[in-house]
Amino acid sequence: MTDALLTVDGLSLGFRGEGGFAHILSDANMTMRRGEIMGLVGESGCGKSTLAGAILGVLPRTSLQVRGGTINFDGIDMLSGANTRAQESVRGRRVTFIPQDPFTSLNPVFTIGQQITELMKWKSPRRAPGGVRLPALMTPYPRARRRADRDQVMEMLNLVQLPNPERLLKKYPHEVSGGQRQRLMIAMALLPEPDLIIADEPTTALDVTIQAQILGLLRSLATDRGVAVMLTTHDLGSAYEICDRITVMYAGQDVETAPVAEFFNRPTHPYTAKLLDSLPEGGGGMTGIPGELPSFYAPPPGCRFQTRCERMTEACKQRPPSDIAGPDHVVRCFHPLHATITDALATKEASL
Numbered sequence: 001m002t003d004a005l006l007t008v009d010g011l012s013l014g015f016r017g018e019g020g021f022a023h024i025l026s027d028a029n030m031t032m033r034r035g036e037i038m039g040l041v042g043e044s045g046c047g048k049s050t051l052a053g054a055i056l057g058v059l060p061r062t063s064l065q066v067r068g069g070t071i072n073f074d075g076i077d078m079l080s081g082a083n084t085r086a087q088e089s090v091r092g093r094r095v096t097f098i099p100q101d102p103f104t105s106l107n108p109v110f111t112i113g114q115q116i117t118e119l120m121k122w123k124s125p126r127r128a129p130g131g132v133r134l135p136a137l138m139t140p141y142p143r144a145r146r147r148a149d150r151d152q153v154m155e156m157l158n159l160v161q162l163p164n165p166e167r168l169l170k171k172y173p174h175e176v177s178g179g180q181r182q183r184l185m186i187a188m189a190l191l192p193e194p195d196l197i198i199a200d201e202p203t204t205a206l207d208v209t210i211q212a213q214i215l216g217l218l219r220s221l222a223t224d225r226g227v228a229v230m231l232t233t234h235d236l237g238s239a240y241e242i243c244d245r246i247t248v249m250y251a252g253q254d255v256e257t258a259p260v261a262e263f264f265n266r267p268t269h270p271y272t273a274k275l276l277d278s279l280p281e282g283g284g285g286m287t288g289i290p291g292e293l294p295s296f297y298a299p300p301p302g303c304r305f306q307t308r309c310e311r312m313t314e315a316c317k318q319r320p321p322s323d324i325a326g327p328d329h330v331v332r333c334f335h336p337l338h339a340t341i342t343d344a345l346a347t348k349e350a351s352l
């Protein structure tokens with residue numbers, strides 16, 4: 001795909017723990033295009049945050065083992081150990097992050113202003129990449145850049161509709177509300193002028209009336225600025241409101257990817273259909289699919305969803321289904337729910 005900004009291809013990784021090796025992602029794939037909002041949805045524990053963490057490079061190094069696959073951001077291999085300088089120039093600058101809980105991501109002992117100044121010192125779009133590396137305290141922050149950065153901060157705080165930005169910068173994190181903190185997080189994610197924002201359930205910690213405002217703000221700012229957003233969420237209602245495409249994860253694998261209208265009108269993987277059926281009226285969380293996720297320590301050969309699927313056959317037990325692509329619609333299933341995809345499957349299987 002020519003317009004791909006981020007490509008995750010066949011990513012398999014996990015953690016070594018007391019119970020053995022936990023296969024958290026197994027042959028996971030996803031693509032992000034410039035300027036789009038992609039929803040990454042699925043039940044709790046299916047690997048959404050782990051995939052986000054792998055892209056951001058924040059998974060615990062001591063227990064993490066990458067067993068295969070690639071993450072490519074705009075031509076940069078984000079997994080290679082030989083590429084750390086290029087990766088550093090991407091993380092926090094070209095790829096930024098909005099956390100689930102804005103309170104724990106701000107340091108309680110520094111004012112908001114001090115924390116934004118620190119962010120801009122290192123991640124401002126005016127900071128020249130590369131150069132000589134000095135210890136943090138000796139790294140200069142020239143006055144002219146500091147002034148231009150501050151102007152940009154004020155403009156951004158206005159854009160995210162935070163009143164009295166001058167006063168806000170003097171406050172400590174505990175002195176502002178959850179909604180204001182999350183607006184601040186959106187501002188901080190946008191300030192480096194990234195190409196991609198990873199938003200990991202950015203509204204879960206907020207009051208339900210504030211959630212829609214925050215997501216609407218994220219959508220409009222991202223669209224205005226042409227920034228891609230990867231939104232991990234349990235909430236299919238929110239994904240419907242703001243996403244262009246949706247990828248469904250199940251047990252560490254992407255099982256279906258489709259444009260948002262097609263996703264809701266023609267769910268094609270049996271798991272997606274069950275997810276949509278399980279929605280309480282009016283949208284909301286995902287509960288109520290009988291059965292459990294398979295063990296991460298000993299995932300079944302074949303399809304991961306087999307034990308919960310009414311369409312399961314012998315083939316599903318024996319080998320993993322491959323991705324079958326319709327136009328712009330990818331599903332990992334031997335028995336998809338729609339004829340167009342089934343036809344594609346038949347053609348592909350016949351040609352093997």
Ligand SMILES: Nc1ncnc2c1ncn2[C@@H]1O[C@H](COP(=O)(O)OP(=O)(O)OP(=O)(O)O)[C@@H](O)[C@H]1O
Pocket residue numbers: 015017022024042043044045046047048049050051060063234296
């Ligand atoms: N460092 C780690 N060591 C061992 N297991 C881990 C580690 N990090 C995550 N896991 C496990 O990986 C699985 C997937 O977790 P992950 O947080 O990626 O899922 P998720 O889909 O984002 O869930 P949620 O929606 O609840 O945040 C979980 O079972 C989790 O316990």
